Amino acid sequence: MNSTTITSPVLAARGIRKSYGRGTARFDALDGVSLEVYAGQSIAIVGKSGSGKSTLMHLLALLDSPDAGEVMVGDTDAKELSVKQVNRMRNEDFGFVFQQFFLNPNATVLDNVVLPLTIAGVAAGERKARGMAALQQLELDDKAKNMAVNLSGGQKQRVVIARALVNNPKVIFADEPTGNLDTMTGALVEDILFSLNKDKGITLVIVTHDPELAARCDRQIFIRDGREVGSLDNAGAAA
Amino acid sequence: MKTLDIIGTAVDNTFRSKLRTTLTVVAIFIGAFTLTLTSAIGTGVSNYLDIQLASVGTTDVLSISQTAEDAPDLGDGPLRYDPTRATADGVPSPEAGFSTGVLTESDLDAIGNTRGIRDVNAVVSLTASYIEYDAKGKFQVAISENAELTKADLAAGEQLTPSDNNQILLPASYLETLGLGAAEAAIGKVVTIGIANYDGAMHEVHATVTGVQNLTLLGAGVRLNQALTNELFAAQTDGEPTAYERGYFLASAHFDPTSNDDQVAAIKADLASQGYTAQTLADQIGVFQTILTGIVAVLNGFGLIALLAAAFGIINTLLMSVQERTREIGLMKAMGMGGGRVYALFSVEAIFIGFLGSALGALAAIGAGSIISNVLANTVLADLQGLQVLQFAPGQVAGIILLVMVIAFLASTLPARRAARQNPIDALRYE
Numbered sequence: 001m002n003s004t005t006i007t008s009p010v011l012a013a014r015g016i017r018k019s020y021g022r023g024t025a026r027f028d029a030l031d032g033v034s035l036e037v038y039a040g041q042s043i044a045i046v047g048k049s050g051s052g053k054s055t056l057m058h059l060l061a062l063l064d065s066p067d068a069g070e071v072m073v074g075d076t077d078a079k080e081l082s083v084k085q086v087n088r089m090r091n092e093d094f095g096f097v098f099q100q101f102f103l104n105p106n107a108t109v110l111d112n113v114v115l116p117l118t119i120a121g122v123a124a125g126e127r128k129a130r131g132m133a134a135l136q137q138l139e140l141d142d143k144a145k146n147m148a149v150n151l152s153g154g155q156k157q158r159v160v161i162a163r164a165l166v167n168n169p170k171v172i173f174a175d176e177p178t179g180n181l182d183t184m185t186g187a188l189v190e191d192i193l194f195s196l197n198k199d200k201g202i203t204l205v206i207v208t209h210d211p212e213l214a215a216r217c218d219r220q221i222f223i224r225d226g227r228e229v230g231s232l233d234n235a236g237a238a239a
Numbered sequence: 240m241k242t243l244d245i246i247g248t249a250v251d252n253t254f255r256s257k258l259r260t261t262l263t264v265v266a267i268f269i270g271a272f273t274l275t276l277t278s279a280i281g282t283g284v285s286n287y288l289d290i291q292l293a294s295v296g297t298t299d300v301l302s303i304s305q306t307a308e309d310a311p312d313l314g315d316g317p318l319r320y321d322p323t324r325a326t327a328d329g330v331p332s333p334e335a336g337f338s339t340g341v342l343t344e345s346d347l348d349a350i351g352n353t354r355g356i357r358d359v360n361a362v363v364s365l366t367a368s369y370i371e372y373d374a375k376g377k378f379q380v381a382i383s384e385n386a387e388l389t390k391a392d393l394a395a396g397e398q399l400t401p402s403d404n405n406q407i408l409l410p411a412s413y414l415e416t417l418g419l420g421a422a423e424a425a426i427g428k429v430v431t432i433g434i435a436n437y438d439g440a441m442h443e444v445h446a447t448v449t450g451v452q453n454l455t456l457l458g459a460g461v462r463l464n465q466a467l468t469n470e471l472f473a474a475q476t477d478g479e480p481t482a483y484e485r486g487y488f489l490a491s492a493h494f495d496p497t498s499n500d501d502q503v504a505a506i507k508a509d510l511a512s513q514g515y516t517a518q519t520l521a522d523q524i525g526v527f528q529t530i531l532t533g534i535v536a537v538l539n540g541f542g543l544i545a546l547l548a549a550a551f552g553i554i555n556t557l558l559m560s561v562q563e564r565t566r567e568i569g570l571m572k573a574m575g576m577g578g579g580r581v582y583a584l585f586s587v588e589a590i591f592i593g594f595l596g597s598a599l600g601a602l603a604a605i606g607a608g609s610i611i612s613n614v615l616a617n618t619v620l621a622d623l624q625g626l627q628v629l630q631f632a633p634g635q636v637a638g639i640i641l642l643v644m645v646i647a648f649l650a651s652t653l654p655a656r657r658a659a660r661q662n663p664i665d666a667l668r669y670e
Contacts, residue, residue, distance in 0.1 A: 090575040
């Protein structure tokens with residue numbers, strides 16, 4: 001299924017290290033991890049909590065910079081990008097799905113979904129059209145005017161996916177996307193994510209400790225104590 | 240994020256925590272309300288003074304007095320006796336009892352001979368006994384001294400002229416009592432003024448009413464032209480001992496009305512070197528204005544103190560906002576919102592709170608002030624025609640609102656910086 005011609009990785013990490021704190025309180029979250037993410041791939045970063053898997057995703061998503069090593073975006077070292085370029089990249093090329101949703105409870109569903117477009121400075125009319133299109137894709141267009149606070153957990157996560165989708169990103173980063181959902185809803189959200197990957201060629205980077213979710217990805221990277229302890233390629237895994 | 244979106248989002252955010260916003264707005268409201276009222280008092284009274292003094296003032300008159308000798312400081316001994324200075328001492332002038340600052344006839348000559356002075360007249364104190372019209376009863380009369388310095392605020396008729404005929408301006412309140420009727424009708428009528436001479440014998444002097452003046456700060460008494468003043472003064476001093484040397488407190492002198500400021504300053508300097516203090520009306524108004532400005536500044540100070548307190552309210556409110564919205568800020572930053580925009584978002588929120596509070600405060604002040612001002616003008620201050628204690632200048636009100644918005648912006652710097660500097664990851668992890 002994953003028939004996209006793989007040439008150079010869209011994102012790559014080379015020997016990245018990241019630590020927090022100082023002296024005796026110093027904690028090495030990542031201790032030399034290398035990783036390549038190819039366009040159209042779905043990749044799972046698997047590990048227990050505290051393993052450094054979220055830190056790895058944050059570094060790949062340019063939300064943070066490594067203490068040592070390089071994060072490459074295409075052929076460019078992320079260090080060489082200006083703050084503005086990094087902001088634009090996160091805004092236009094990346095979509096984010098978080099376990100805790102991070103929806104503004106007092107804003108409408110539509111306003112939540114179009115937040116990346118608002119930040120990008122897209123005109124109000126176009127924002128609405130694109131936001132509605134994204135909601136339609138997730139069959140939530142009838143909830144557009146509802147307050148986000150009034151939605152169920154599954155609906156919320158679908159809104160979050162719509163938000164991640166609204167700017168037509170190249171890569172969607174998902175941090176425990178099903179962590180807060182029951183099994184059935186979780187499976188539904190998974191289906192949505194993988195169909196985006198399959199139909200639209202959106203690269204997926206999923207952080208999870210759920211082996212079933214990880215098994216659906218093209219590739220699994222196992223992280224323990226800040227190091228990569230193995231990887232697994234599942235040929236034709238995506239369902 | 241577009242500027243319009245930032246403003247819209249900031250305004251929405253303002254109303255998210257309604258109670259907190261309301262309380263902060265109330266604090267600003269109080270400050271803006273006070274400041275608007277106090278500055279309106281400043282404008283109102285200052286305008287009144289301007290109308291009363293400046294617009295009616297004559298520009299070619301100096302009022303001149305002896306420069307007062309410095310009084311010895313408390314605890315110093317008495318000053319040395321100066322025989323030249325003392326010549327006017329003990330002169331049984333109407334103002335006797337004052338030891339310094341009296342002008343004699345020779346002083347008046349010296350003033351008259353000063354370069355640039357056209358003529359000089361002593362300002363005399365006249366104590367007329369009564370005023371009467373057409374044998375309709377005699378009434379007491381108050382005479383404004385130094386009427387030359389200002390033009391009357393006329394209800395009818397014309398200003399006094401340097402004519403040889405006796406002319407008088409009556410306050411509007413005199414008309415009915417004297418039986419003169421309406422203001423227009425009183426013009427041209429002849430009234431009789433009774434004045435006692437040195438021996439107590441009554442002289443009667445006739446004068447034509449040329450104008451009726453509104454009741455003002457300066458218009459409480461009747462005004463006389465120089466011819467009438469001279470005649471009354473002659474009557475009052477009739478029978479005095481001939482060796483009597485007279486002293487005056489004040490003289491008024493005319494100079495060329497086309498003189499520019501430098502020339503006036505030169506005349507004043509010349510007089511000062513001779514030991515006289517000369518003031519134009521503008522100088523005298525200046526003193527009033529300085530005092531008024533001082534009072535209004537103190538009042539405004541109270542308003543500003545209230546605003547300062549309110550500014551801390553804004554800081555507090557925004558800090559809580561930033562705290563509450565930590566994850567939201569993190570999310571927006573993760574989605575590529577720049578720090579500057581986050582900063583702007585919180586600044587605009589503060590500015591909007593400032594605008595709300597100050598606009599409401601100013602509106603309430605204008606409403607309350609207009610009512611108070613009208614009530615006062617019709618009751619306590621009814622006698623002072625044209626006095627609106629509170630006057631709201633649009634520019635000033637706009638200035639106050641703007642000032643509050645600037646204060647709000649400054650108050651927002653600390654919370655907004657905190658928000659702008661947040662690391663998206665830490666913010667998203669924040670529980």
